[in-house]
Amino acid sequence: MAKPFLIYVKQCPVCGDGLCRVRVCHDLQRGRLTGCILCDECETVWTDPTLKQKFLRGKVEGTPCCPDCGQSLWEPNSHWADIPEVCLLGWYDSVQIVRKENRDQIV
Amino acid sequence: MARRTSNDPQAIANVLRLIPAKWLVGMLVALVLYFFLQPKLNAWFGWNLPSIAAMAGNETPAKPASPKPASPKPAQPKSAQQKSAQQTSAQAELASTKATEPRTTEPKAASTKPSGEPTKSPATAKAQDQDDWKYRILKPLGRDRYESPAGLIYAPGSEEGHRLSHIARHLEDQPDRPGSHGVFDGDMAAFLVAIDDAYKRARGHAKGTKSRLEDGMTVYEAPFDQTVGYLGGTEGARKKNPKLKKLRLVLRDRNLITAFPIQ
Numbered sequence: 419m420a421k422p423f424l425i426y427v428k429q430c431p432v433c434g435d436g437l438c439r440v441r442v443c444h445d446l447q448r449g450r451l452t453g454c455i456l457c458d459e460c461e462t463v464w465t466d467p468t469l470k471q472k473f474l475r476g477k478v479e480g481t482p483c484c485p486d487c488g489q490s491l492w493e494p495n496s497h498w499a500d501i502p503e504v505c506l507l508g509w510y511d512s513v514q515i516v517r518k519e520n521r522d523q524i525v
Numbered sequence: 526m527a528r529r530t531s532n533d534p535q536a537i538a539n540v541l542r543l544i545p546a547k548w549l550v551g552m553l554v555a556l557v558l559y560f561f562l563q564p565k566l567n568a569w570f571g572w573n574l575p576s577i578a579a580m581a582g583n584e585t586p587a588k589p590a591s592p593k594p595a596s597p598k599p600a601q602p603k604s605a606q607q608k609s610a611q612q613t614s615a616q617a618e619l620a621s622t623k624a625t626e627p628r629t630t631e632p633k634a635a636s637t638k639p640s641g642e643p644t645k646s647p648a649t650a651k652a653q654d655q656d657d658w659k660y661r662i663l664k665p666l667g668r669d670r671y672e673s674p675a676g677l678i679y680a681p682g683s684e685e686g687h688r689l690s691h692i693a694r695h696l697e698d699q700p701d702r703p704g705s706h707g708v709f710d711g712d713m714a715a716f717l718v719a720i721d722d723a724y725k726r727a728r729g730h731a732k733g734t735k736s737r738l739e740d741g742m743t744v745y746e747a748p749f750d751q752t753v754g755y756l757g758g759t760e761g762a763r764k765k766n767p768k769l770k771k772l773r774l775v776l777r778d779r780n781l782i783t784a785f786p787i788q
Contacts, residue, residue, distance in 0.1 A: 429704040459783050460775045
């Protein structure tokens with residue numbers, strides 16, 4: 419379901435067109451929620467909102483992977499973070515939040 | 526045809542008698558070198574050098590390593606008439622490419638339909654259209670993977686589930702999206718042709734193109750003579766949607782991750 423807010427850190431420094439957004443991966447086995455920053459255009463992954471450290475190694479080739487469990491960030495157990503999750507990660511001050519006018523256009 | 530005389534053994538023997546031995550050896554060496562380098566040069570630089578067999582007239586000309594460069598005007602302004610004309614030109618171009626390219630002779634075969642593709646029904650005219658442009662331009666590789674004439678791979682991936690669906694986001698503006706959002710001014714077929722053109726030129730280090738490596742990804746930029754799109758998103762709206770004349774491609778090996786017009 420489309421969320422009413424779009425949460426992002428900044429425009430992607432790699433591709434220049436994507437938004438660096440907060441992606442969370444819910445590791446069901448360990449009951450752990452991991453956050454990372456994922457460009458929604460070029461799929462570059464950073465470990466935190468400072469965008470200093472990229473995560474390059476994952477278990478699934480050709481897809482962005484969770485820095486913690488290494489699984490694809492496009493799997494059903496991952497999703498774009500909502501505001502409570504961003505707070506939980508302690509990243510609220512690092513992100514920008516915009517309300518979506520047209521929910522169909524920004525998913 | 527005139528070429529027939531050069532194949533006549535008697536004529537060749539006469540010519541050979543007139544040429545000094547040193548020259549003959551030199552020509553032979555050049556011929557052997559060309560024989561080995563021709564396919565590699567075509568692959569590396571996207572050239573279309575003919576094979577020796579083709580030059581001798583024993584074979585059809587070498588298949589292009591990539592299609593004829595897309596028109597420097599892959600996208601035209603927005604009128605429906607112009608768009609349809611543009612699509613027709615892109616199709617004609619691709620058809621001419623197909624004529625010399627054996628591997629693209631079968632794309633319309635129903636048996637090549639990838640797995641996971643929804644079955645066509647009369648009600649889904651849009652899906653039918655989508656398959657049409659896919660098969661006219663891209664060669665199915667199986668498992669929902671496609672290869673463009675220039676060798677780019679469009680595979681499953683991205684949030685949308687497939688790279689083709691992902692780049693389709695750049696066919697429309699997203700006015701509420703924060704920042705800039707490059708919008709290609711044309712349809713998907715024209716977009717794919719333009720991407721291929723940009724890829725070939727950037728890979729061949731053509732004038733004005735740029736490329737850089739980003740931790741396993743390659744980012745290419747290629748300028749076009751005419752506008753290929755416009756700047757969308759909130760940034761674009763703020764700047765009154767300026768026209769864009771460059772394409773940026775992000776690749777992992779030959780796999781296209783994304784492509785969009787930039788300033």
